[in-house]
Amino acid sequence: MTIPEIKLIPKPESEEGRQALGYKWNNIAGTRHKLGGKPDGLPVQEYPLCDSCKSTMTFYAQIDSIGDDYDLADCMLIHSFVCFDCYEVKSQLTQSLV
Template sequence: MKEIPEIKLKTNPDTEEAKKAVGYQWNDEAGTRHKLGGKPDGLNIEDYPNCKDCGERMTFYAQIDSIGDKYDLADCCAIHVFVCFDCFTTESQLNQI
C-alpha cells in the first residue's frame, strides 16, 4: 500500500447556478473537505478496503465532500476513493466524516 501526499482541492464554480449549489447554510466546514491523497477524514487504516483482485490493502486516493444543501450526501458524508496500484482496481465508499 502506497501513501499519496495530501493535496487539498478547492471548489471553483464557473456559473451562477454552480455558485448557488456550493456550501451549506448551517455548516461552514462541510463542502470544503475535498482532497487527493493523505488520510481520509473519519476512517482508520483498518477501514480501508482490500483489493478484490489481489487481496492487498488498497491506497486511499481521493475524498470528495458533499457539495452543499441542494446536493447533500446523506447528512454531509463524503465519497472516499481507493485504488490498488498493482491491479488498478478501484473502490469507493460513502462515509460520514
C-alpha cells in the first residue's frame, strides 16, 4: 500500500522555534518533511518487516532534520513505517541527498 504524499511545512509558533529552522550551508535539509508517498533515499527493498506478521511495512512519514542546532547526524531523515494489519510501528534514520 502507498499512502498519497502530503507535504508538511513547519510553522513555528515562537521566535525560538523560528530561529531553530534551517541551515546556513544547505537549502534542502529541513524541507523534506512529509506524510505518505515514498521515502527519500530508501528503496522498497530496505523497508522494515513487521515483527509479528513478517510483511513489508507501509511507509507512513518522513521527518527531516530541523536545522543547524538540531541536526540528525549530518542531515539524516527519520522514516516511520506502520503495519496496517498488526499496528506495529518502526522508525529508522536514513541518509539521503534528495
